[in-house]
Each structure stands twice: as structure tokens, then as C-alpha cells.
Amino acid sequence: MTWTTKEVATLTGLTPRTLRHYDAIGLVCPSRAENDYRVYTQPNIERLQDVMFYRELGFSLHEIASILDDPDYNKLDALLKLRLALTERKQHINTILQTLNQTIQAHQQGVTMESKDMFNGFDASLHEEETQHTWGHTSAYKESSRRTQKYTPEDWQKIQQEHATLYDAFNTLKQNNTPPDDPRATRLALQHRELISNYFYTCTPEIHQGLALIYVQDERFQKNINTHGEELATYISQAITHLYQQTSK
Amino acid sequence: MTWTTKEVATLTGLTPRTLRHYDAIGLVCPSRAENDYRVYTQPNIERLQDVMFYRELGFSLHEIASILDDPDYNKLDALLKLRLALTERKQHINTILQTLNQTIQAHQQGVTMESKDMFNGFDASLHEEETQHTWGHTSAYKESSRRTQKYTPEDWQKIQQEHATLYDAFNTLKQNNTPPDDPRATRLALQHRELISNYFYTCTPEIHQGLALIYVQDERFQKNINTHGEELATYISQAITHLYQQTSK
DNA sequence: TATGAGGGGTGACGTGGCGTCAGGCTCAAG
DNA sequence: CTTGAGCCTGACGCCACGTCACCCCTCATA
Structure with a gap:
């Protein structure tokens, strides 16, 4: 089974332009038919899925490429980590929801919040360190x-x-x-x-x-x-x- | 109570550059001291919080500006909508997690998934329609x-x-x-x-x-x-x- | 056989949301 | 009086595409 650019686009929800971009930067490179049309095969599709998982978590395309092309890349391991990270992300949203609820309450009561409480859950720096720790390319x-x-x-x-x-x-x-x-x-x-x-x-x-x-x-x-x-x-x-x-x- | 750029930066987790950018495009415009330093007041901070809520949901800065500057903007109403959208977003992540779990299972069992099932939850178009419906109507x-x-x-x-x-x-x-x-x-x-x-x-x-x-x-x-x-x-x-x-x- | 719609392709430029300098002013502390 | 931290304003850079121009191929219909 193979797919054309458009088919993959409708399948994934990405645009053809995006797919060509991913090809251009070497992220997902389909093979070509005689007429130079892109031909996506099963492995291409699977890799594309991986890409989209990581993209959901906010990784840059460059980072995604280096993760997937790591000689030590192990798919199952990666999937498990992804699951962890996604549940974390849910937790992150929960924190923001808490902040939001507090804000709503404060607003309804006409109270002004303490400014330091207004941005709980937004600070990304801590989260970045986490991901660094989870995915970072240290020798450990x-x-x-x-x-x-x-x-x-x-x-x-x-x-x-x-x-x-x-x-x-x-x-x-x-x-x-x-x-x-x-x-x-x-x-x-x-x-x-x-x-x-x-x-x-x-x-x-x-x-x-x-x-x-x-x-x-x-x-x-x-x-x-x-x-x-x-x-x-x-x-x-x-x-x-x-x-x-x-x-x- | 007022804040300097750096203080707001540490408070929110944004960078000073980002804050100056928001000022430049008229999104969050602090007043100025005599020495031309930016001076953030309580309303500025609150608006900044609004901005970050919307940003979390993936709105562009222009969209955020037009939402917040809408003459008919009502804060409480907006906060309630935000809460709805955030819980939706959580649901969205759950869908992706389901897809991920299926992928993990398939991988462990050495089975290949049906390609149409591999991208459940990623398709943004549906979500965009929802957003469009909640926040703005089409080309107008x-x-x-x-x-x-x-x-x-x-x-x-x-x-x-x-x-x-x-x-x-x-x-x-x-x-x-x-x-x-x-x-x-x-x-x-x-x-x-x-x-x-x-x-x-x-x-x-x-x-x-x-x-x-x-x-x-x-x-x-x-x-x-x-x-x-x-x-x-x-x-x-x-x-x-x-x-x-x-x-x- | 022409023709037009709908797919494909490659540049090349535009855009949004900043990061990252360079160059210069301000201010409190030593 | 220097020094360092922080502030300012340009201006350029970058990423992940969107958009556009221009061309090719193919297939159904006139």
C-alpha cells in the first residue's frame, strides 16, 4: 500500500506544503515515482506519526529529526516516554485550569489576585528542564x-x-x-x-x-x-x- | 504596585524581549516612566494574564488582540469560555493518548495499525471549526x-x-x-x-x-x-x- | 482532438513570534 | 568615578510553514 501527497495530507490533517517541507528538510522523505511524484510507503507513514506525536509536545522539527535519527532510537521506549510526557501535559493544563478557576472566582468577587498566583502553570522553563532531562542527549x-x-x-x-x-x-x-x-x-x-x-x-x-x-x-x-x-x-x-x-x- | 520589565518577566516566565514585542504590536502596552522605562501596572498584568490564557490555546497574537480589544469584550464571559476550551483541549490530548496507547499495543504485538487510525486526534481542522464557532465568524x-x-x-x-x-x-x-x-x-x-x-x-x-x-x-x-x-x-x-x-x- | 479541471512538481518570497546582537542611556553600589 | 546590571531602540536572523507563480501530467468530457 502506498499513498500520494494529497492522500497523506487528508489522512494526517497536514497540508501538502507541510509534507513537502518535511521532505525538504529531510524529516520524512518519501520515495519517488517515475514522474517524480512523491510516494509514501508504510514506514514513511509511521515515521510521520512519530513526528506528529513529538510535534504535539512542542518539539522543533530539528529536535524531532535528531531524536528519530538517533542510532540508539528505540521506538517502544520512545512511545512510553511520549505517553508520560502527554500525561504530564495534561497535568500542566490542569494547573492552568486551576489558575483560571481562581481567576474566575477572584473576578466574580471583585477581588484582585496576588500577581504571583496569576501565572501558575505558565512558566515553561521548569518544564523545559524536565524534557531536557527526559530526552537530553547526555551520555547517561x-x-x-x-x-x-x-x-x-x-x-x-x-x-x-x-x-x-x-x-x-x-x-x-x-x-x-x-x-x-x-x-x-x-x-x-x-x-x-x-x-x-x-x-x-x-x-x-x-x-x-x-x-x-x-x-x-x-x-x-x-x-x-x-x-x-x-x-x-x-x-x-x-x-x-x-x-x-x-x-x- | 508597579513592575519593571524584568520583574514581569520573572513573574510570568516570558522573556523581556517577548514583553517588548507585545508592546511593539500593541498587545500589552505598559506606560512609561520619565527615563522611558516600561512601567507595568495592575491592569497591564491582568491583560498579560489574559493574553497567556489565549496563547495557551494556540491563538495568534493578532487574534488575541482583536478578542481583548473587542468593544463587546466581557471578561467573565471570556474566562468561562476559556475554561471550556481548556477542558476541550484536555479531551483532545486524551484522544491522542488513546491513539498513542493503541500504537504502543500494536507495536508490542508486532501488528501494523490501520493507517486511518494512526492519526486520530491530530486533525486540527475540526478543532479549528469549533474555535471559529466560539470566537469568530469566518471571513468577516x-x-x-x-x-x-x-x-x-x-x-x-x-x-x-x-x-x-x-x-x-x-x-x-x-x-x-x-x-x-x-x-x-x-x-x-x-x-x-x-x-x-x-x-x-x-x-x-x-x-x-x-x-x-x-x-x-x-x-x-x-x-x-x-x-x-x-x-x-x-x-x-x-x-x-x-x-x-x-x-x- | 481539443480542453479544462485537478492533481503533481520546483523555486522564491512573505509572515509571525520571537532570539540575538549592537550601540547607547540610567542608576544604585562600591 | 567606575562598574555592572538593567533599560532602551533598531536591525537582522530563524523557523515552520502559507502563498504565489509557473510548468507538467493525466483523464474525463465536449
Whole structure:
């Protein structure tokens, strides 16, 4: 089965011009018929779908190209990440909706809002860092995707479970009012590093400390971790930080 | 309370450049201090918030300007519409997520999807129609935004005044119990059409009759017009309608 | 056999929403 | 009195296309 430009256009909702543009910049390049007409095949269509997923998330065409053309590109992995990012995007809209609701209320009551509350959810810079963290082309990322490519759904389950177990262990300490710089917490922090190293990428001290920061700065991580206990992300972050304050002494 | 450019930038997450751009195109125009520095006041901030809500929904800056500068603009009403549109947008993302999930499943099972199912939720044309329906009517709307782009604040004042004068004239007739099919009312209806044609878009009889409908159907218009006289919107609407019943005879 | 509509193609220029300088003024702090 | 941070105004650059001009091909209908 093959398609002409117009057919693909109606199929995707894009314009023929857009399709020719994507061809011109090497993003989606159909083969050609004898009369030089573009001929889209199944792989072209699938790639086009990928492109549109990423475009929905606001990636530039250049970025999309480098993601899709990455030698370490793994489709399933990418799709899962996309799903995550899209649900995040939904969350983002929810935040804006909250702000909007507050604004409506304030307006109905004739009250003026505090200006700092008027722009919750709009700030994109934090979100950009997240995406950088998710898709960024650091070596850690590449190593991670190389490894995660091979994981089966059962592997993922196991990984999730090990994470959960560790988080619960942290939470037990926290519930017993064990301070984050307690040796037991430090041991767990070490286990945490090994867990990452085992399943994702070599977790150097720098990266580990980076994670500690992300865990408290990034709502996404925070919420996820905090499902295992209140304020748990902060606690874990402190434990990790202490691990390196200790060793540096 | 006032703000400098940088402060607004950090407050909103926009860049100073963007703020200066919005000023340049007349979208959000702060006043100036003696040293020519931009000074953002509370109204500026509120307008900026409006702009960002609409931008989130993908409106162009020109469209946003013509929405916010609409003489019949009603903030509360607009906020409610925004809320609707944002929840719609969430639904839109859900559709894409469904498509994504199907794609993931197909990929995991090694099946190829039906190509027509691969782009569900992407097609923007339907969504555009919705938006068109909610915020603006077709070519007349576009012409209007083309023209209104060039208007200065003084122009707007003049336009508002001419509208007000006309509405008051209608109201005088109504107060004197002049029926809407009286020649004097018909004359005012003609003036109304010319006023629209002059400042916004070529007001054909069809469009004018459309306006007559909108004036009684759309709360927003009704409320605005009725500030010039009780039930005035209905009266004007009737006068317009009669203008064409007459000429068609 | 002409013809006209509807598809295809390649330049090339226009546009919107900024980013990114360059060059110069202002102002508080040291 | 310098210095650095922040402000200003042009002016150019860039991306993702829209739009237009001009030409080719094909197929149904006159």
C-alpha cells in the first residue's frame, strides 16, 4: 500500500506544503515515482506519526529529526516516554485550569489576585528542564536507552518493585523519625545509587547528587515518590546529599 | 504596585524581549516612566494574564488582540469560555493518548495499525471549526481583525463613542415609544450597518441580519448594549430585521 | 482532438513570534 | 568615578510553514 501527497495530507490533517517541507528538510522523505511524484510507503507513514506525536509536545522539527535519527532510537521506549510526557501535559493544563478557576472566582468577587498566583502553570522553563532531562542527549541518557531497550515488561515490573521496596524502606526510617543523616539512611542511599546503576546508567556521585536535586525540584518526581510517603522525596534527597557530605570529609 | 520589565518577566516566565514585542504590536502596552522605562501596572498584568490564557490555546497574537480589544469584550464571559476550551483541549490530548496507547499495543504485538487510525486526534481542522464557532465568524471576522490591527487607542475611543451615540439614539426612539419599524428606527439601522462597514468589515445584509440575531441570542452583546437602555438589544435587533423585510418588499 | 479541471512538481518570497546582537542611556553600589 | 546590571531602540536572523507563480501530467468530457 502506498499513498500520494494529497492522500497523506487528508489522512494526517497536514497540508501538502507541510509534507513537502518535511521532505525538504529531510524529516520524512518519501520515495519517488517515475514522474517524480512523491510516494509514501508504510514506514514513511509511521515515521510521520512519530513526528506528529513529538510535534504535539512542542518539539522543533530539528529536535524531532535528531531524536528519530538517533542510532540508539528505540521506538517502544520512545512511545512510553511520549505517553508520560502527554500525561504530564495534561497535568500542566490542569494547573492552568486551576489558575483560571481562581481567576474566575477572584473576578466574580471583585477581588484582585496576588500577581504571583496569576501565572501558575505558565512558566515553561521548569518544564523545559524536565524534557531536557527526559530526552537530553547526555551520555547517561544514551547508556540508559541502550539498556532499557532490552527490558521486557516483566523486567519493568521488577524494576518498579525494587524501586518501590527501596522507597518504602526509606519511608519506614522516616516514620521512625530517623534523621536523613543516620547511617541507615545513608546505606539506603547507597542502595539507591546501585539500583540506578544496575538498571539504567552508571550513577556517578555527580549524577546521584543531581538526582537528589531533581527529586525535590521536579514536581513530577516528587509526586511519584511521595506516593510512598508524605514528604518522602525531600527525605530521600537529604539522605543522598548527606552520603556525599560524609565521604568528602 | 508597579513592575519593571524584568520583574514581569520573572513573574510570568516570558522573556523581556517577548514583553517588548507585545508592546511593539500593541498587545500589552505598559506606560512609561520619565527615563522611558516600561512601567507595568495592575491592569497591564491582568491583560498579560489574559493574553497567556489565549496563547495557551494556540491563538495568534493578532487574534488575541482583536478578542481583548473587542468593544463587546466581557471578561467573565471570556474566562468561562476559556475554561471550556481548556477542558476541550484536555479531551483532545486524551484522544491522542488513546491513539498513542493503541500504537504502543500494536507495536508490542508486532501488528501494523490501520493507517486511518494512526492519526486520530491530530486533525486540527475540526478543532479549528469549533474555535471559529466560539470566537469568530469566518471571513468577516478575519477582515475585522485585519482592520482592527491598525487602530490606535484614539481610534478605539472614537469607535466606542460612535457606537454609544448610535445606541443612545436608538434608545431615545425607544423611550418615546417609537416602534422598531418606524422609518426613523430604520434609518438608524442603516447607520448601524455603515458604522460596522466603516470600522470592521463589509457588513452585507446577511451579516447584518446575523448581527441582529446575535444581539438577542448572545448574552455578551445583550448585556453590553443594554447598558445604554433597558431591552435595547431587542429593540435594535427588531429595527435591523425590519430594514430588510421592508427592502425585500 | 481539443480542453479544462485537478492533481503533481520546483523555486522564491512573505509572515509571525520571537532570539540575538549592537550601540547607547540610567542608576544604585562600591 | 567606575562598574555592572538593567533599560532602551533598531536591525537582522530563524523557523515552520502559507502563498504565489509557473510548468507538467493525466483523464474525463465536449
